[in-house]
Amino acid sequence: MRRRDAHEGQPRRRGRGGKRRRVLQFLQPCLLLLLQRGEAHGYALLDELEQFGFDRERVDPTLVYRALREMEEAGWIQSSWDDESQGPRRRVYALHKEGKRQLTLWIEDLRKTKMEIDHLLSEYKDQEDWHEP
Numbered sequence: 001m002r003r004r005d006a007h008e009g010q011p012r013r014r015g016r017g018g019k020r021r022r023v024l025q026f027l028q029p030c031l032l033l034l035l036q037r038g039e040a041h042g043y044a045l046l047d048e049l050e051q052f053g054f055d056r057e058r059v060d061p062t063l064v065y066r067a068l069r070e071m072e073e074a075g076w077i078q079s080s081w082d083d084e085s086q087g088p089r090r091r092v093y094a095l096h097k098e099g100k101r102q103l104t105l106w107i108e109d110l111r112k113t114k115m116e117i118d119h120l121l122s123e124y125k126d127q128e129d130w131h132e133p
Contacts, residue, residue, distance in 0.1 A: 027067045029106040030054075032099050035077060039094040042068060068093055076102050 030052045034045055046064055050056055071077045076099030079091045095103075 026052075027054075027063065028071060029103060029110070031064070031067055031071065032076065032095060032103040032106070035093055035095040036100065036103065039092050041082065041090045041092055043090075045093070071099065074098075074102075 027049075030049060031045055034040065034048050040048070042061070042065055045068075046059060046061060047056060049059060049064070068077065068079070072079055072093075076096055077093050078096050079093045082090050082092045
């Protein structure tokens, strides 16, 4: 018996741009939350992303650095060079007050989305239970 894909029958998106955008959109609030704990280097942030379901072996570091760069351009975070590290200079990222505000907005939106998803799943379960013999 063939296993059905959850996306079967839906229009296919060209390339990987759609998936990358979704990852980037979830990546930004995760990074902001990590930076709310304190400043950090990019590779430290990469390691910490595992707690949000990101697989360290599969996360493209360029996506993380792109997200950091975009958030810095938006004024949500700021970076500076760490001259105290042994070895090559590294950037240290810190949360800016506008980033805290953006994180709050994201969390509110995620809570609302979670409620909508929970409602959909509950309705689905109710219908599934009702249709069972």
